Amino acid sequence: MNQQPTGMCMVCGKETQNRCSKCADAGIDLFFCSPEHQKLVWPGHRIFCGSQAFPVSFPLLSKAEVASIVGNLDKTIFCPTIDGQEVQITLMDHIRQAALPGMGVPETLTLILGTSEESTARPVFRNNPGKQQELLLFLRMSTESCIGTTSLRDGILTGLSRLCLCLTDKGIMPYVPEYERNQAELFHRFVVFHTLTAFAMRPNTIAEKMLAMQRYGEALKESEIAMYAFAEGKFGKAFSEKLKEVIQLLKPRGYDFVVKP
Ligand SMILES: [Zn+2]
Ligand SMILES: [Zn+2]
Known part of the structure; x- marks a missing residue:
């Protein structure tokens, strides 16, 4: 008998038993199939990893x-x-x-x-x-x-703030401090998605954009699919459709260039 919880990798959606151990200590299961996928989105996940993970808490302003x-x-x-x-x-x-x-x-x-x-x-x-x-x-x-x-961190936090406020405004999710466990898990998928978006969208030159697209385009697409699959599994089809609408609305210009639909 296997007591170990499993879940979808927050990056690629693959079923796995590997969790972020610091977040598991904080009482929330956030899955990464491999150290590579955990490292890939670490610049974003680190902002909320551990004690900030659940209840979800944004870092105060410097x-x-x-x-x-x-x-x-x-x-x-x-x-x-x-x-x-x-x-x-x-x-x-x-x-x-x-x-x-x-x-x-x-x-x-x-x-x-x-x-x-x-x-x-x-x-x-x-x-x-x-x-x-x-x-x-x-x-x-x-x-x-x-x-x-200016910084990658600012870009991630600004995008996340806009998404969370929009979801609250539309009555789809409560205020961030009130997120229950499943909502918090979904939030951490928003973090992964915004981190990969920031990686893929930041470059200015065409050459850098092409490189970013090669490096992050696939993971970005997979993380988005996994995010909606998680949302549908926990909250139902109607919820995940509404979430998709909001995220579509807030996607930065040029997103479809990076991630081919
Ligand atoms: Zn993975
Ligand atoms: Zn963590």
Whole structure:
């Protein structure tokens, strides 16, 4: 008799018993068929591996990230909304309208500072860590256009924030801190998918793009198929169709060039 749980590799979808051991210790089974596939997406998975894996918790903003948000609050931005449109508005007003309705400017500023990793001593979110995560995701999504996304990590976190907020907005998933185990497992598949997307989409030159397509195109396609198969197995066909629609809507320009349908 085999008591060992099995599941689909988060990269290629192959059935396997191999789990990420740090995440298993945190109480969640995240499967990788081989060390190669675990290593392939490590730059993304590492952001959430271990204690951040379940309950899912996004990393707080660094000192530099908070500083660039605060320094840009008066700036007029073209801001992407969760459904892929753009609005022109100051960053401060955008944050107040969309994430903190009814909140004054000083209180908004206090709450923004409260999403910094340096703010653990501040009592702002002590009684409501869920609200902190909600604002954090919103800041990661909406500040991209004024800060400029530079690192791979930023790209992954911005894309994930947009997807999670969109799924919450459409009533398909709860807020991130409320994800139950299966929803958290699905979330980690979003991470894998966004990591491979970031690898494949980052190059600027045609030659680099061709190389990225060869290297990551297949894994990206397989991870997307495995993600929908997992979603359908756990939550049903209707759920997985809705998820597919949202992900399709949020895919970056040029995606179909990298991954041939
Ligand atoms: Zn695999
Ligand atoms: Zn892990």
